[in-house]
Each structure stands twice: as structure tokens, then as C-alpha cells.
Amino acid sequence: MHDKTIARIRHGLASGEFSSREICEHLLSRIDQLNPSCNAFISVSSELALQHADDADKRRAAGADSPLLGVPIAHKDIFCTNGVRTSCGSRMLENFVPPYNATVVDKLSQAGVVCLGKTNMDEFAMGSSNENSYFGNVVNPWGSNRVPGGSSGGSAAAVAARMVPGCTGTDTGGSIRQPASFCGITGIKPTYGRVSRYGMIAFASSLDQGGPMAATAEDCALLLQEMAGFDEKDSTSIDRPVDDYCGSLNDALDGLKVGLPKQYFTEGLDNNIAASLQASIAELEKMGASFVEVDLPNQHLSVPAYYVVAPAECSSNLSRFDGVRYGYRCDNPADLEDLYKRSRGEGFGREVKRRILIGTYVLSAGYFDAYYLKAQKIRNLISEDFTSAFKEVDMILGPTTPTPAFKIGENSADPVSMYLNDIYTIPANLAGLPGISVPCGLVDDLPVGMQLVGNYFTEARLLNVAHRFQQVTDWHLKSPAK
Numbered sequence: 001m002h003d004k005t006i007a008r009i010r011h012g013l014a015s016g017e018f019s020s021r022e023i024c025e026h027l028l029s030r031i032d033q034l035n036p037s038c039n040a041f042i043s044v045s046s047e048l049a050l051q052h053a054d055d056a057d058k059r060r061a062a063g064a065d066s067p068l069l070g071v072p073i074a075h076k077d078i079f080c081t082n083g084v085r086t087s088c089g090s091r092m093l094e095n096f097v098p099p100y101n102a103t104v105v106d107k108l109s110q111a112g113v114v115c116l117g118k119t120n121m122d123e124f125a126m127g128s129s130n131e132n133s134y135f136g137n138v139v140n141p142w143g144s145n146r147v148p149g150g151s152s153g154g155s156a157a158a159v160a161a162r163m164v165p166g167c168t169g170t171d172t173g174g175s176i177r178q179p180a181s182f183c184g185i186t187g188i189k190p191t192y193g194r195v196s197r198y199g200m201i202a203f204a205s206s207l208d209q210g211g212p213m214a215a216t217a218e219d220c221a222l223l224l225q226e227m228a229g230f231d232e233k234d235s236t237s238i239d240r241p242v243d244d245y246c247g248s249l250n251d252a253l254d255g256l257k258v259g260l261p262k263q264y265f266t267e268g269l270d271n272n273i274a275a276s277l278q279a280s281i282a283e284l285e286k287m288g289a290s291f292v293e294v295d296l297p298n299q300h301l302s303v304p305a306y307y308v309v310a311p312a313e314c315s316s317n318l319s320r321f322d323g324v325r326y327g328y329r330c331d332n333p334a335d336l337e338d339l340y341k342r343s344r345g346e347g348f349g350r351e352v353k354r355r356i357l358i359g360t361y362v363l364s365a366g367y368f369d370a371y372y373l374k375a376q377k378i379r380n381l382i383s384e385d386f387t388s389a390f391k392e393v394d395m396i397l398g399p400t401t402p403t404p405a406f407k408i409g410e411n412s413a414d415p416v417s418m419y420l421n422d423i424y425t426i427p428a429n430l431a432g433l434p435g436i437s438v439p440c441g442l443v444d445d446l447p448v449g450m451q452l453v454g455n456y457f458t459e460a461r462l463l464n465v466a467h468r469f470q471q472v473t474d475w476h477l478k479s480p481a482k
């Protein structure tokens with residue numbers, strides 16, 4: 001029962017093969033059984049979920065059929081859920097119960113989904129390994145000593161362990177694609193502005209973007225179809241019709257031109273991942289795609305530029321957590337200054353503090369031009385690299401990550417080596433482009449992903465290529481789940 005994709009669950013619900021209550025009960029008991037060792041969930045809302053499942057079953061019996069009616073999913077604990085604790089992986093919001101829903105949560109509820117709970121994540125989405133959560137690290141279901149990636153590591157692990165068929169995630173520098181790659185699932189970061197950020201707790205506002213994570217590209221299409229769209233509550237949301245992601249999944253790949261950035265296939269990339277990518281390229285060629293080398297000369301600057309822009313924005317966004325208005329407040333403060341200092345000192349973890357310090361520094365008078373402004377200029381150069389490439393090709397193919405999932409603790413002592421994990425994912429965020437990670441092999445019994453990055457608003461084409469690839473390969477069907 002737990003091995004079913006969203007597409008399959010939809011079919012089973014529609015044909016009456018099983019009810020929403022049956023599938024939700026089954027998955028909730030699976031979460032009970034697996035979560036103590038995996039720690040993919042921060043909160044499980046069993047009672048509420050079963051109520052919603054019963055509602056969905058009643059509505060269906062009365063003739064309703066919204067697209068995802070009765071389909072179980074889970075939300076990353078960064079999306080505000082009305083009446084359900086939303087911690088963002090932080091002590092700061094340990095007891096925060098939002099009085100409203102994020103737009104993504106509302107839209108998916110309107111489509112009929114049943115939310116089983118909130119998934120674990122790096123604190124305020126800062127991390128690449130899910131070791132920065134106040135609620136403890138997440139274990140990759142593929143290996144008990146491996147990280148699931150981050151920051152949407154709980155979502156990726158929950159799908160990989162088949163505790164839930166799909167989850168929401170967010171991606172500021174790779175946090176949908178990198179954990180998808182490490183856990184052998186599919187995840188797409190849409191174009192910046194395609195999915196509303198309203199009610200999605202902010203990390204770096206010019207980079208953050210929500211998206212779906214699921215076993216297959218088809219399931220991602222089903223979720224994204226409901227998540228995407230203009231939202232007047234988000235000033236960076238784009239008013240443009242949503243494409244038919246599901247309707248174009250089977251389009252032919254004849255004539256598709258794909259660029260292979262010469263900067264991506266170098267010694268920094270694990271040889272076995274390179275070999276998996278070569279095999280994937282051969283599959284796509286058989287279906288009519290052609291490949292040419294492209295040059296993205298400024299890509300090596302993306303990690304340093306990101307680690308100026310993202311901390312700058314985070315230092316500003318996180319200034320609202322001051323112990324006064326909401327969130328954690330220290331005990332018995334001596335005075336106002338003590339209240340600020342201790343509330344923030346005790347409420348935030350190490351990595352968040354590191355970023356706030358860096359961000360405050362690069363925005364300070366005297367350093368602003370040297371760091372922040374320069375990083376913004378580099379950001380433009382990186383976008384221009386993509387603009388030139390997309391004059392020649394329809395999309396770009398490369399690795400999602402330089403290595404398969406690393407060991408728990410392996411990079412914890414060295415932030416720079418941790419940051420370098422996102423070397424292939426960050427460029428798309430800096431440019432605001434859509435990117436998808438698709439399982440494309442196993443290296444040392446661990447999954448690895450292929451990344452496709454497209455021009456603005458080409459989500460439908462990315463999902464189409466990923467889907468066609470999944471019709472001729474079975475990497476996405478492999479699961480460590482029993």
C-alpha cells in the first residue's frame with residue numbers, strides 16, 4: 001500500500017479500490033513505526049489528518065472530485081499551517097502555532113490533499129545535511145550513517161522511506177534538489193515567483209522558492225499544478241497563467257537541445273556520478289535529444305556570491321525574532337537588552353547565528369559596496385551566462401551534487417566544505433531559474449541525481465523530459481523501504 005505513487009493513489013481513490021481513511025491510516029502507522037529511527041517528521045497530526053480523510057471520503061461519495069481529493073502528503077515545517085505548530089526547525093519557533101495558512105497550504109487543501117504532518121528541516125532552512133535542526137538530525141533511509149541532505153531533508157527522507165507519497169519543500173540554494181538527489185526521489189524548484197512565498201517562513205527572500213518532492217516527475221507535476229499560480233499576497237509572485245504540467249508529460253523529445261556545461265564535468269565531480277550522467281545522456285539521445293557543450297564561465301563564483309547574498313537577507317529577515325513579539329523568550333531578563341540578547345542567543349542555533357553575523361557584516365556601512373553590492377553584480381553575471389546558453393539550448397543537464405550522500409558528521413566541523421555541496425544547485429537560485437533533480441543511478445548503493453535547469457517558466461518541459469526519462473529507466477522506483 002505504501003509503495004503507491006500519487007498518480008496511483010488518485011486512481012485507487014477514484015475507482016473505490018481504497019478510501020482516503022484507509023491509505024492515511026496505513027501511512028500514519030508506517031510513520032509511527034519508522035519515524036523514531038528516521039526523524040523525518042517534527043509533528044504528526046494523526047487526528048486532524050483522519051478527520052480530513054473522512055471529509056474527503058464523504059465529499060467523494062457525494063460526487064466531488066477535486067484533483068488531489070483524499071491524497072496524503074506532508075508539508076515542510078517552514079510552511080505556516082493554521083492551528084498546527086510550525087517550528088521551522090528552530091527552538092525560536094518551537095511552540096509557534098500560526099493563525100493562518102501559507103498560500104501553498106491553502107491551495108493544496110483546496111485541491112483536496114490530507115496533510116499527515118510537518119517534516120523536519122535544517123533550522124530556518126540553513127543547511128545541506130539536516131544536521132542543523134533543533135529537533136535532531138534526519139537519517140537517510142538509504143543508510144543509517146548517511147545524511148538525507150538539506151534543508152528539506154525530512155521531506156526527502158519521508159518520501160524515500162515511503163511514509164508519504166509527496167511533500168512540499170523549499171529551495172533557496174538547492175534544498176529541494178540536493179536532498180531529492182541524496183534520497184533517490186524527484187524534486188523541482190520552480191521559477192522564482194511561480195509559487196507563492198506567502199506564509200513560507202523567510203530565509204533569503206530573493207532566492208526562496210517552494211516546490212514539490214515526490215517519487216516521480218508525474219507526481220511532482222500533479223502537486224505543482226495545484227501549488228503554482230499568482231498570489232496577490234506575495235509581491236514577487238508572477239501574474240501569468242500556469243501551464244498544463246500534467247498534459248505535456250508525454251510530449252516527444254525529438255529536437256530537444258541540451259547543453260552540458262563544461263564547468264560541471266570536471267575533477268570536482270565524483271567519477272561514478274559522471275558515469276551515471278553519461279548513461280542518462282545516452283538514454284535521452286535515444287529519444288531524440290541532442291547535446292552540445294555550453295560555457296557558463298562565472299559558475300565558480302556562485303557559492304561565494306550566494307554566501308554573501310543569502311546571509312545578508314537572512315540577517316534582515318530574522319531580525320523580527322527578538323523575544324518581544326513572538327517566538328522564544330528567555331527567562332527572567334534583567335532588562336530589554338538582556339531580553340534581546342538572551343532570547344536570540346538561546347533561541348537560534350550555531351549555523352543561524354553564523355549567517356546572521358556574516359549578513360550583518362556584509363550589510364554594514366563601509367562593507368556594503370565591497371561585499372553585498374559586488375555579490376549582486378556577480379549574480380547578474382551568472383544570470384547572463386544562462387541567458388547566453390539558452391540562446392543555444394533548451395535546457396542544461398548536469399549533476400545535482402558533487403557526491404552521493406555523505407556521512408553524518410562528515411562535514412559538520414567545516415562550513416566551507418558543507419557549503420560546497422550546493423555548487424551545482426545555487427546558480428539556478430541566483431538566476432531565478434527552474435531546476436529539477438531526477439534519480440539517475442546508484443553509486444556505492446546510494447542514489448544520485450541528474451539536474452536539468454531550464455529557462456524561466458519551462459517547468460512543463462523539465463517535467464516532461466524527466467517523465468520521459470522515467471519511462472525508460474527505473475532509478476526513481478528504487479527505494480530503501482521495506
Ligand code: GLN
Pocket residue numbers: 125126127128150151170171172173174175176203310422
Ligand atoms: N544549503 C544551502 C544553505 O545552507 C541551501 C539551503 C536552502 O536551499 N534552503 O544555504
